[in-house]
Amino acid sequence: MxxxxxxxxxxxxxxxxxxxxxxxxxxxxxxxxxxxxxxxxxxxxxxxxxxxxxxxxxxxxxxxxxxxxxxxARRNTHAMPTKEMALSDKASSVLRAGATHWLVQSRLKRWPFARLLAYEQRRAPRRSHNPSTQTLAKLHAAFRRASLWMGEADQCLARSIAFRMLAFRLGFAPTLVLGIKLDPFAAHCWVQSEDCVANDSLERVRCFTPILAF
Incomplete structure (x- = not known):
């Protein structure tokens, strides 16, 4: 909950x-x-x-x-995902994925956390005629490749915000989810499209309980 x-x-x-x-x-x-x-x-x-x-x-x-x-009146149980995005052999622009990831990293360093989240909560998807799941899979592949030079450690928040930004430009409206686990405490962030993890593995995110989603 x-x-x-x-x-x-x-x-x-x-x-x-x-x-x-x-x-x-x-x-x-x-x-x-x-x-x-x-x-x-x-x-x-x-x-x-x-x-x-x-x-x-x-x-x-x-x-x-x-x-x-x-x-x-404010209970809002965010449904945990039941599946993950299928891997794609093709990737959309890896350079754009890396550049957007870098942009979010820069904002995280310069902006208060609350300002960044408020900014992202106001984001709206572009109009698109039935964006396909394959398009989102290609975006996932682009971020996986970009992570080879952007790094993986402590990048889930920046990577997920960047992924959501580009997904919105493609006409999707996925959810950014922040989750936690206890003993030991850890926090994680991922992007979810309905019941599907869009930019992570189902095995990883299942370890976390959502604490904020939008």
Missing amino acids: LGELPTTGISYCVCDDRAVFLDVERDRYFCLPSQLNQAFVRTVIDGDAMASADAERLRALGIEDPAPRDFA
Whole structure:
């Protein structure tokens, strides 16, 4: 389960009975102390009323108005993918893929995380007459080849935003998904077209619980 908290820029998911939060404005993930976590999970999952003392502690963390009806109205379970993009022997412009990846890398260095996400949330796809899955597969192949010189380590966010940018230009409207896993904590990002992973492997993304998707 993932959702966005009312009146805040904080998104959350519940993973293994633990609430994990993404504060976009501060570019950080955080969890709650055990007792407060239990109270929060009971509120968002079971609809239990929260004690006023726990509510005050949450507000001190920037989590406002923690009433069951507020959270229930904002539940948004992002469907996990069930398949991945078939590999293509042909690639669209590898140079364009690499250049777009570099552009996003540059923005990540210069822009606050919140500004970049807000910018991307406003992006709209170009009109296209029935863009084919094969076109998206060729874009996937282009990014795979570009990664040989752009690198793989710690590039999932920049690569996925860049992939989504070019997919929108081709007439697609895929979803950017940020996910997390616990013990040990790790974050990952991928692009999803309906129930299909468009730029990653199904085996990899299945390890993560979505915390933000748009």
